Amino acid sequence: MIGGKKKCIGLIFGGHSNEHEVSISSAKTVFQAFNAQKNKERFTVKAFYINKYGDWLDSDISEKILIGEFKYYKTKKQKIFNQEKINFLEGIEFQNIDVWFPLLHGINGEDGSIHGLIRFTRKPLVGCGIIGSALGMDKILMKTIFSNLKLPQVNYLVFQNEDLNDKQVKNKIIDEILKKLKFPVFVKPSNSGSSLGISKVKNESEILLALEKAREIDPRILIEEGLEVREIECGIIGNSKLLTSEIGEVNYSSEWYDYDSKYHSDNKIIIPAAIDSKIKKEIKEIAIRSCRALNIFGFARVDFFLEKSSNKILLNEINTIPGFTKNSMFPMLWEASGLKIEQLVAKLVDISLDL
Ligand SMILES: Nc1ncnc2c1ncn2[C@@H]1O[C@H](COP(=O)(O)OP(=O)(O)O)[C@@H](O)[C@H]1O
Numbered sequence: 422m423i424g425g426k427k428k429c430i431g432l433i434f435g436g437h438s439n440e441h442e443v444s445i446s447s448a449k450t451v452f453q454a455f456n457a458q459k460n461k462e463r464f465t466v467k468a469f470y471i472n473k474y475g476d477w478l479d480s481d482i483s484e485k486i487l488i489g490e491f492k493y494y495k496t497k498k499q500k501i502f503n504q505e506k507i508n509f510l511e512g513i514e515f516q517n518i519d520v521w522f523p524l525l526h527g528i529n530g531e532d533g534s535i536h537g538l539i540r541f542t543r544k545p546l547v548g549c550g551i552i553g554s555a556l557g558m559d560k561i562l563m564k565t566i567f568s569n570l571k572l573p574q575v576n577y578l579v580f581q582n583e584d585l586n587d588k589q590v591k592n593k594i595i596d597e598i599l600k601k602l603k604f605p606v607f608v609k610p611s612n613s614g615s616s617l618g619i620s621k622v623k624n625e626s627e628i629l630l631a632l633e634k635a636r637e638i639d640p641r642i643l644i645e646e647g648l649e650v651r652e653i654e655c656g657i658i659g660n661s662k663l664l665t666s667e668i669g670e671v672n673y674s675s676e677w678y679d680y681d682s683k684y685h686s687d688n689k690i691i692i693p694a695a696i697d698s699k700i701k702k703e704i705k706e707i708a709i710r711s712c713r714a715l716n717i718f719g720f721a722r723v724d725f726f727l728e729k730s731s732n733k734i735l736l737n738e739i740n741t742i743p744g745f746t747k748n749s750m751f752p753m754l755w756e757a758s759g760l761k762i763e764q765l766v767a768k769l770v771d772i773s774l775d776l
Pocket residue numbers: 575607609613614615616617619645646647648649650652677678679724737738
């Protein structure tokens with residue numbers, strides 16, 4: 422152990438997000454990793470579960486969820502952030518946390534909200550700050566910054582807060598898509614994750630339904646030209662110096678990498694990806710540049726497309742709290758790069774403390 426007392430890690434998971442279940446799986450894996458023999462000498466863990474309605478549960482119940490003794494879905498619905506209580510964290514013991522490890526995928530967490538809250542505790546956290554998290558979550562702003570830096574991306578259009586009940590507005594959107602993009606197109610809510618709210622649209626008649634679906638999650642909508650691609654991912658860890666992991670590829674049997682294929686089917690993860698070393702080098706450089714551009718550090722997974730016909734690299738997105746489940750790409754990439762999951766979580770804490 423480096424200097425004295427064990428560090429207490431505050432693991433925050435669950436959350437008022439459509440990626441709630443994934444977060445629980447991620448937290449289970451990280452919790453186990455901190456409880457590996459070697460890590461037990463350096464760390465203790467306190468768990469903080471936020472249920473689907475946004476209520477924080479105490480650490481005893483939270484830990485029981487992580488070890489499978491308590492079913493999270495049985496926690497009863499309460500008011501979301503009880504308005505009558507000024508301190509909604511009342512009763513939650515968080516004074517003795519040395520380092521926070523927020524594992525809240527998606528909205529109300531990964532988007533920077535948890536990072537803002539943690540700032541008030543004046544304790545470090547694993548991951549990046551408010552700005553990087555918010556930009557990494559918002560596809561429209563992320564892409565705007567990438568295009569400013571001329572990083573390679575697919576062609577896209579943005580429609581923000583349009584009134585889809587207005588016939589003229591609908592026609593204008595459809596016309597613009599037909600004029601500027603080729604089918605298929607992907608219609609995406611600007612803020613979401615795990616492919617939720619995304620549709621692959623093959624012709625004009627499917628556009629409106631896809632817009633409605635995206636708008637249910639976010640009224641700011643991104644439309645991208647859909648290409649035939651391989652999906653390539655690269656892990657990042659570090660602070661003043663960013664390190665890149667091995668490069669991985671994910672193969673799936675579905676038409677695109679939708680929610681079901683992400684979590685319920687037998688994907689094939691290939692690490693290292695079978696691509697030539699020049700392209701790998703370029704991917705790693707873009708991964709670092711894109712993280713720096715958005716002020717992302719700590720840890721992240723940068724996702725790329727490799728266009729099948731041209732072998733062209735296109736930057737897709739950065740995930741600032743990547744999946745940490747047993748089958749997730751991020752821990753696998755680091756394992757292939759020489760860091761077992763127990764070492765990885767310890768390293769992430771060291772990075773947050775600048776050790
Ligand atoms: N422009 C595109 N061309 C081809 N496939 C795409 C495109 N955009 C998205 N997809 C498919 O949809 C998946 C999810 O899109 P993505 O933007 O990564 O959303 P999320 O943040 O939910 O993961 C991608 O992994 C890919 O399979």
